[in-house]
Amino acid sequence: MVSLDAHSLSARELNQAIKKAALTGSQITILNPQARHNIAVGILDSCKIDIDGSVGYYAASLMDGPEVNIDGNAGWALGENLMSGKIVLTKDAGASVAASMRGGDIVVGGNAGARAGISMKGGTLLIGGNAGFLTGFMMQKGRIVVCGDVGDAVGDSMYEGVIYVGGDIGSLGADAKIIEPSETDLIELWGLLEQSGINDRPRFRKIVSQKKLYHFDNLERLEMSAV
Amino acid sequence: MVQASSQVWSQQIIDDIHAKADLGRYRIRGFSTFQKVTHFDDLTFLSTGLTRFPLEGYKEKCSTQVTLGARYASEPLVLETPVYITGMSYGALSVSAKTALGKAASMVGSASCTGDGGMLPAEREASDKLIYQVLPSRYGFNPHHLLEAQAAEIVVGQGAKPGTGGMLMGVKVLDHIAESRDLPSGIDQRSPARHPDWLGPDDLAVKIEQIREATDGRIPVSVKLGACRVTDDVKLAAKAGADIVVVDSMLAGTGASGEALLDHSGIPTVPSIVMAREALRDMGLYGTVSLVASGGIRSGADMAKALALGADACAIGIGALVALNCNRDIPEADFESEVGVSAGQCHHCQTGKCPVGIATQDPELEKRLDSSEGADRVANFLNSMTMEAALLTRSLGKGDVRSLEPEDMVALTIEASAMARIPLVGTNKVFGWD
Structure with missing residues (x-):
């Protein structure tokens, strides 16, 4: 068990200390994070990190493997480009949570700002509260689950992947459509909520790509696969 | 004299309208802009005479080594020649091409760059020094690969299509891509x-x-800009902490872009460099933040002129591809039947x-x-660029390409004088700035 007081360390010193401790798979506790940016960046070894307080931008980003619990709020881009592992945030996340995430799980206990799950390429983003506009913008793969409401332009230009919304939908983005989730989908989702300590059982709606923007409407002769 | 045909509604314009009338959207092409703009050919060096003496043009030592990104990085990028291969994606290019470019750069002590679509293992293996791009798409982005890179380049824009992201037509998006x-x-x-x-x-x-x-401050972080509002953009990138700023002009190449962007957005290379230099100078950061110029660099002479205007190094794309055989009438190819144009005219990437x-x-x-033969050709071309730049540098009486400066040149046109902020040949006047 390693305890690090962020108050007395620069971001570089803190991250290097985390990386060093992570090499041995230690359990790491970070005290006094003071909502600073770039805490727990680039941790590529499996370990457990508890952050006791709010964090700024890019907390727990560019990671592969760790399990991170943050007791507080987070700024922009929490868990950006997560490859694998799990991040649990107890309160609210700023914009671009899980941006370009490629795998693993991110759980936001409160609300999330704009562009939640933007450019997601895999994994699961679960938001216990509401999410802002452009949720799932240009999403490529993976799953976003919003228990509350979402803002405007949800799922805009998404390629694949799926967005579930338990509350109201501000508006759909370009090329997104709402379909009915299957009972299997709902059972799986409710199980996910139970695992995450969320007691609600919303009747989710499912948003997927219409796939009408996959291709240009027309191609020049040489742009076609067969001349 | 009255012209024989309309100068406004040329055959090319008429063909273009016909194509769009059939297509119903903007047209897309590769290569680079077809606009004629002020370029390095409009500048010339003032080699030595009686007022100063030259170095032996062919033999005497002339250093071409440059160091990029020493502002904050503990391991800056050291290049044996002030030119590297710019970012071009695996997807736009074949594995053989990417590998050849990386190998060629390694052969001359320089670097190559990944492009959109992530780090190709074969390219990583072939490249002694590899710059890892951080693009808006983040396709294939992997923090493990970031740790293997010798520099990171955050791409804000590309000169061939500033203000937009990359483009890869479906015919190239095969399963593996x-x-x-x-x-x-x-x-x-x-x-x-x-x-x-x-x-x-x-x-x-x-x-x-x-x-x-993520990288423990080891590697330089570069910011690549499509050259438009260069003065403000360079200042903001430098203020944000960039170790290197790349200014990619409207003459830069691409594998695919809307034609409207290729031909009608961005500014040329010459003023891009000068504006970036002055922006850094305004901030007291010229010489601290490394400046890389790209777009339309075709030779060692172009490179030397870019350095004289204020760049620390250049990046090339199309030049390297042409060395690799782009637009060459090789025996295996039949350009006319395969892409509808003759070799030398192809822009159908x-x-x-x-x-x-x-x-x-x-x-x-x-x-x-052949990737290996291709690497040899590109390395030869890079070596020729280095030798040309050194030849010109020596002719100016200098023993280090880093000593090249604006005072080494004059402009051949009024426009070039204004853009390069150097005197028009035969005058003492810098047009637009006196």
Whole structure:
């Protein structure tokens, strides 16, 4: 068990200390994070990190493997480009949570700002509260689950992947459509909520790509696969 | 004299309208702009005479080594020649082409750059020094690969298509490319224009710090800009903490772009460099933040002129591809039947039907490019650029390309004088600035 007081360390010193401790798979506790940016960046070894307080931008980003619990709020881009592992945030996340995430799980206990799950390429983003506009913008793969409401332009230009919304939908983005989730989908989702300590059982709606923007409407002769 | 045909409604314009009338959208092509703009040919060096003496042009020592990104990085990028291979994606280019470029750069002590679509293992293996791009799409981005890189380059824009993301037509998005980018196979891929995790310059500052944290501050962090509002953009990138700023002009190349952007956005290379230099000088950071120029660099003479205007190094794309055999009438190719134009006229990278195996994912076409021989040709070209730049530098009486300066040149046209901020030949006047 390693305890690090962020108050007395620069971001570089803190991250290097985390990386060093992570090499041995230690359990790491970070005290006094003071909502600073770039805490727990680039941790590529499996370990457990508890952050006791709010964090700024890019907390727990560019990671592969760790399990991170943050007791507080987070700024922009929490868990950006997560490859694998799990991040649990107890309160609210700023914009671009899980941006370009490629795998693993991110759980936001409160609300999330704009562009939640933007450019997601895999994994699961679960938001216990509401999410802002452009949720799932240009999403490529993976799953976003919003228990509350979402803002405007949800799922805009998404390629694949799926967005579930338990509350109201501000508006759909370009090329997104709402379909009915299957009972299997709902059972799986409710199980996910139970695992995450969320007691609600919303009747989710499912948003997927219409796939009408996959291709240009027309191609020049040489742009076609067969001349 | 009255012209024989309309100068406004030329045959080319008429053909273009016919094509759009059939197509119903903007047209797409590769290569670079077809606009004629002020360029390095409009500048000339003032080699030595009686007022100063030259170095032996062919033999005497002339240093070409440059160091980029020493502002904050503990391991800056040291290049034996002030030119590296710019970012071009695996997807736009074949594996053989990417590998050849990396190998060629290694042969001359320089670097290559990944491009959109992530780090190709074969390219990593072939490249002693590899710059890892952080693009808005983040296709294939992997923090493990970041740790293997010798520099990171955050791409804000590209000169060939500033203000938009990359483009890869469905004919090139085969299964292996789609898988590496987490995209559906066969789609006409249009990459994001904005980064997913930051928007403005204050956010960029935090993003740059994030890259530094992930890499323990070892490698330089570069910011690549499509040259438009160069003065403000360079200042903001420098203020955000960039170690290197790349200014990519409207003359830069691409594998695919909307023609409207290629020909009608951005500014030329010459004023881009000068504006960037002055922006850094205004901030007291000229010489601290490294400046890289790209777009239309075709020779060692162009490179020397770019350095004289204020760049620390150049990046090349099309020049390297031409050395690799782009637009060469090789025996295996039949340009007319395969892409409808003769060798030397091809700009059809977006079609994936590259007759010389460079800009393609077709395994049969790729066989036309021998990666090893291609690497030799590109290395030869890079060496020729280095020797040309050294030749000119010596002729100016200097023994280090880093000593090149604006005073070494005059402009051949009024426009070039104004853009380069150097006197028009035969006058003492810098047009637009006196």
